[in-house]
Amino acid sequence: METVEINNRSDFALWAIERAREIVTSEGAAFAMAAREMDEEALVSTATAVGKAISDAMLEVFDGLIDE
Secondary structure: OOOOOOOOHHHHHHHHHHHHHHHHHHHHHHHHHHHHOOOHHHHHHHHHHHHHHHHHHHHHHHHHHOOO
């Protein structure tokens, strides 16, 4: 993943939109398929994957805010 410099709220909003798009693209297809098939176990699994991807993205930003 490339490094992005976030200097203001607008930069953050654009980053968040792009990350959300990437998450939905990578995780959303499996979630949609599980929903169509009414597969509860797969829904739980894919929903967990989406939640983890979102958490990882937020931690990525948080880690970038901390001076090392």
